Each structure stands twice: as C-alpha cells, then as structure tokens.
Amino acid sequence: MPLQFIRSSLFASPKNLLRTLFLVTKLRSLAMGSYTASSQSSKLFFRQLFEKESSTYTYLLADVSHPDKPALLIDPVDKTVDRDLSLVKELGLKLIYALNTHVHADHITGTGLIKTKSPGVKSIISKASGSKADILVEPGDKVSFGDLFLEVRATPGHTSGCVTYVTGDGPDQPQPRMVFTGDALLIRGCGRTDFQFMETEILVVVHCSFISQCIRRQIFTLPKDTLIYPAHDYKGFSVSTVEEEMLYNPRLTKNQVRYEWIILDRPCCEPSMPNLSNHPNDPKLGHGLDPTTNHDSPGFPFTRYMSPDLSCRCSIQETFKGIMENLNLAYPKMMGIAVPANMVCGLQDTTS
Numbered sequence: 401m402p403l404q405f406i407r408s409s410l411f412a413s414p415k416n417l418l419r420t421l422f423l424v425t426k427l428r429s430l431a432m433g434s435y436t437a438s439s440q441s442s443k444l445f446f447r448q449l450f451e452k453e454s455s456t457y458t459y460l461l462a463d464v465s466h467p468d469k470p471a472l473l474i475d476p477v478d479k480t481v482d483r484d485l486s487l488v489k490e491l492g493l494k495l496i497y498a499l500n501t502h503v504h505a506d507h508i509t510g511t512g513l514i515k516t517k518s519p520g521v522k523s524i525i526s527k528a529s530g531s532k533a534d535i536l537v538e539p540g541d542k543v544s545f546g547d548l549f550l551e552v553r554a555t556p557g558h559t560s561g562c563v564t565y566v567t568g569d570g571p572d573q574p575q576p577r578m579v580f581t582g583d584a585l586l587i588r589g590c591g592r593t594d595f596q597f598m599e600t601e602i603l604v605v606v607h608c609s610f611i612s613q614c615i616r617r618q619i620f621t622l623p624k625d626t627l628i629y630p631a632h633d634y635k636g637f638s639v640s641t642v643e644e645e646m647l648y649n650p651r652l653t654k655n656q657v658r659y660e661w662i663i664l665d666r667p668c669c670e671p672s673m674p675n676l677s678n679h680p681n682d683p684k685l686g687h688g689l690d691p692t693t694n695h696d697s698p699g700f701p702f703t704r705y706m707s708p709d710l711s712c713r714c715s716i717q718e719t720f721k722g723i724m725e726n727l728n729l730a731y732p733k734m735m736g737i738a739v740p741a742n743m744v745c746g747l748q749d750t751t752s
C-alpha cells in the first residue's frame with residue numbers, strides 16, 4: 401500500500417483510521433519480522449547470528465514454552481562462541497545441542513569450544529561426514545528440543561556428508577517451516593562441488609548430480625513458503641523461500657536434462673557410488689550399455705552418461721556441471737586448518 405494512501409486515509413473517517421492503524425502496525429511488524437528473522441511460532445525462539453570473517457550464519461533455536469527452554473545452535477563458529485553462549489545465558493535458555501550441517505572448509509566449528517565451556521552440550525554431525533561427534537545423525541533422524549524437532553535430510557554434493565535440518569511437520573511445529581541448508585543451498589547459489597571425489601569425469605558428474613538432485617528432492621519438495629536459512633551469504637541476503645529459489649536461483653533453473661536423466665528413478669543420496677573398477681564397461685572409455693542386451697547394466701545407474709545421443713541433448717555450459725566448473729573460486733584460505741579440526745567436530749578439546 402502506498403504511503404500516500406495511508407497518510408490521506410488517516411483523516412477520512414474513524415473506521416478508516418482504525419483500518420489504517422491496523423495496516424501500519426501490520427507493515428511495521430512485517431518489516432521487523434524480516435529484519436530480525438523471527439518465526440511465527442509462539443513456542444519457537446529463533447535468532448540468526450553472523451560471523452563476518454567467514455560470512456557464516458549460526459542459528460539459535462529454542463522451545464521457550466518448555467519449562468527448561470531447551471536450545472540448540474546450528475553451525476556455530478569458534479570465533480563467536482562467547483557471543484553465542486552469552487546470548488543463551490542472557491535469555492535463560494538451556495543449550496543442549498551444537499549441530500554442524502557438514503565438515504566446514506572455511507572456518508573452525510564452535511562445537512569443540514562450546515563443549516569445553518558448557519559441559520553437557522552434545523555435538524551433532526552426520527554419520528556420512530566421517531567425522532567425530534557425540535551424536536552421528538542419518539537421514540530421517542529427528543533432533544528434538546522440548547516439543548519441537550528438526551528432521552535430518554541428506555543433501556550431499558558440496559561435501560559427501562552434508563545434511564539439511566528442517567523444522568518439524570506437525571500442528572505444534574513452527575509455521576511456515578524453516579530449512580537450514582548449510583552450504584548445500586545458498587540464496588541464489590549453492591555450495592561448490594570441487595572439494596571431493598574429483599578424480600574422474602564420472603565422479604564429477606555424480607557429485608553434481610547429487611547436489612542438484614538432492615536440492616530438488618529434499619528441499620524443493622517442501623512447502624513453497626518454507627523459509628531457507630543457509631550457512632553462508634556473500635551478498636548480504638539473510639533469508640529466502642523455497643518458492644523464490646525454485647524461480648530465481650540461477651544455478652538451479654537452467655537446463656538439467658543430462659543430470660535428471662542420469663539418476664532418474666534412483667533414490668536420492670544413497671551411498672551407491674558406482675564401483676568403477678569392477679564394471680565391465682569402463683565409463684571413462686565410453687558408455688556402459690550391456691553389449692549383449694543394449695540396455696543399461698543392472699545396478700549401475702550412471703552408465704549412459706557417455707551415450708552420444710544424451711550428450712547432444714543440451715550443451716555443457718547450460719548444465720549444472722558447466723555452471724559449477726566455471727565458478728572459478730579460490731580454495732578457502734583456512735581449508736588446511738579447518739578441515740582436520742572439523743573432522744573431530746566438537747571433541748578436539750575434551751578427554752572423551
């Protein structure tokens with residue numbers, strides 16, 4: 401509503417005055433809502449926190465309707481642990497979990513420090529990450545805090561163990577839903593895919609397929625108003641929605657024919673990397689059709705990648721793989737220190 405209309409209607413009639421006051425209040429609360437990124441749920445306390453050197457978002461969630469006010473932190477950073485723990489204390493929350501979405505390569509997780517400063521807090525990371533933590537979660541697991549919970553979804557590709565945490569689906573859970581995507585899905589972007597398994601062309605394709613397919617299947621299938629909260633932003637964005645990213649994310653709105661086709665009908669994100677050494681038709685040398693039947697070999701869903709008819713369906717520049725190969729990002733400055741430290745997620749400073 402134009403401000404001019406609000407102003408002029410202020411003087412029209414008592415009825416209009418009330419309506420206008422309601423509108424102004426609503427507009428103000430909407431503006432504040434997006435500024436503080438607060439949730440609609442009366443049970444959920446939610447705060448988005450920022451670490452500026454690595455442009456990392458940490459999220460604090462708590463069930464404030466529960467007598468203990470149990471809380472969790474998603475993707476805490478070592479440098480801002482004191483700030484985060486002071487906030488938890490000030491608000492009278494009881495921190496029970498410190499979660500990581502994945503093994504970060506650009507900063508050191510805060511979970512180790514949190515555990516030393518706040519004994520009793522349990523660290524959480526995915527089992528697929530291969531790193532250490534108190535609790536290793538798998539897709540489908542729930543992380544409960546009071547009456548609220550987060551659901552674990554697998555979104556590998558940036559790293560093989562990346563998971564996304566989604567607020568629960570149910571009458572007492574926050575509405576709209578909220579999804580903490582780590583580095584899998586960023587606002588108008590996504591995590592780079594050049595960290596792991598880049599030895600062969602086929603594995604590059606597998607990883608690109610994983611991330612783009614997992615974003616589609618695990619995140620874009622959520623209700624359109626689901627709020628997206630990533631682990632990083634480099635452009636000043638703080639929140640998006642499933643609908644917005646489906647429409648405007650430049651890395652996910654381009655031609656996907658090649659990758660949709662490659663893992664068609666395969667359950668997403670299963671650790672079923674093809675065993676290249678045992679396969680009779682080496683995909684590096686050509687397509688993997690069974691020469692006797694001219695069909696895909698059983699149990700090898702990627703075999704048609706090199707098939708000439710598929711390759712000409714779309715040009716490589718239009719594909720997700722083409723986009724990802726042309727990002728030209730330098731490796732994170734802290735990678736050599738961050739990855740080994742984060743592989744012992746939350747345990748490096750404890751005796752357990």
Ligand SMILES: N[C@@H](CCC(=O)N[C@@H](CSS)C(=O)NCC(=O)O)C(=O)O
Pocket residue numbers: 454504505506558583589590591592632634727729730731732733734
């Ligand atoms: N310049 C930063 C690292 C930037 C970077 O590589 N970010 C990662 C996520 S953190 S490992 C990424 O996936 N970026 C995708 C993108 O499109 O930016 C540093 O030196 O730390």
